[in-house]
Amino acid sequence: MADSPRAWETVLAHIESALIDGSLRPGDHLPPERTLAAELGVGRSSVREALRVLEVLGLIRTQTGSGPHAGAIIVATPSGGMSALMRLQVAANGFAVQDVVATRLLLESAIAADLATRGGDLAGSRQLLDAMQSDTLTEAEFLALDAQFHVSLAEASGNEVVAAMMAGLRNSIESYVLAAAERLADWATTSARLRQEHTHILAAIEARDAASARRLLHDHIAGYYAETQVPRIPPAPLADSRLAGRTPH
Template identity: 40%
Template sequence: MNGLTSGLPDEVAAAPVPAPRADGWQPVSRMRTYELVLDRIEGQIVSGALRAGQRLPPERELASMLGVSRPAVREALRILEAQGAVRSQVGTGPDSGTTIDRLPSDALARLLRLHVALGSFPIDDVVDTRVALERASVVLACRNAQPADLARMRAELVAMDVPELDRETFNQHDTNFHVAIADAGGNRLMSDVTRAIRESVRMPILAGWSAMPESGPDSWPSVRDGVRADHHAVFLAIEAGRAELAADRLESHIRRYAIYLPIHD
């Protein structure tokens, strides 16, 4: 063992890598190795050998197949679960074990929320990205929205129009309205990314609204009524199928109220 490995208890020089197994799994070249386990599993997903809904081998078997320790496998699976790529169920029943998942929106939203909160991205970049995505989403919604999609948007507008709605509930319906537009477009990837970005600014928006006074030009009632009016105008454009008008109205709405974000530079 040379100096590169002598101080790392989870790293040892590996034997020559054997030929790939018939099922596509292959021991990793070093036994360090949750990153390498991640690489192997991600490689299987990218190649198409593993698809959504398929179950991974049990932890003990996977560790043996890859030539690594069970803790290394366990750590890799924890990371994949946090990323939304797998879901794990403990126990011995038919639903137990680790299954490849494909519901990325919650994981994307969680990741973006953390990095927006940490200031990893300038808020103007977040707003510009949100504008670009939501303009594209609303254009698709004008083309593809079904009656059920329009009914979903209308329900959020009705909920937001309730007098004296508390700010947190209003904020949730605001988020739901934007998400409903993205979903109505029919592009799953665009919808998930739009949803993640909108969710990432939900709490900063609520913090900005919560700090507003009850009277004056920048008061909560004034902003609340402005948001309501903007949403109704966007919805009317979507309902009429006027894509460019809907996109312009949505962009104007997003930029108008971005100035109230407490993390705005």
């Protein structure tokens, strides 16, 4: 047994193999940590490190206690892992906020055009749009619904990868979006405009007008960030974080 890879990596590899060859599928239970440790000839702590990674990545869900609901269960909820990854990378300046926004713009415009072209189930989106009409919402509540609305469009497109990415992108800059809202001169006016734009976007999609849907969504997002001047990453006074400081390597 080559132990040059670290012990927890062999655990990860073992589980990944089981996933790939189909012997482990969503809904299945992983063996108990102690059993797994004994089977693979590693310590329980190494098993736990691997499971922790899988948990953060959205591969498993753990539950204490006994019985059929306890233990580690394979799930496949990529949004959580995507959010964690992007949120931390933004925090560490690995991702620039403006790149996140640009990517969101890119993805979501394409989603809108795709939905308008190929159709999709927009019931959830419409429901969220209705919920946002309430006048009693706080800024945070409104923005939370707004986030859900945008993610719901991605989900309607039927592409799980894009949906997870959208959720991650939106969550990673949640605090920036909120901070931007507080800088607005007149929240009531802006939120009314956002509501109207949402309505128009959905209408364009349902009218199968891909070009309009794409344009409206683009302007919707770009407009918000332009209005609020979402800042460059504040804690990075260094100049080279601006443009792709890629070391060619």
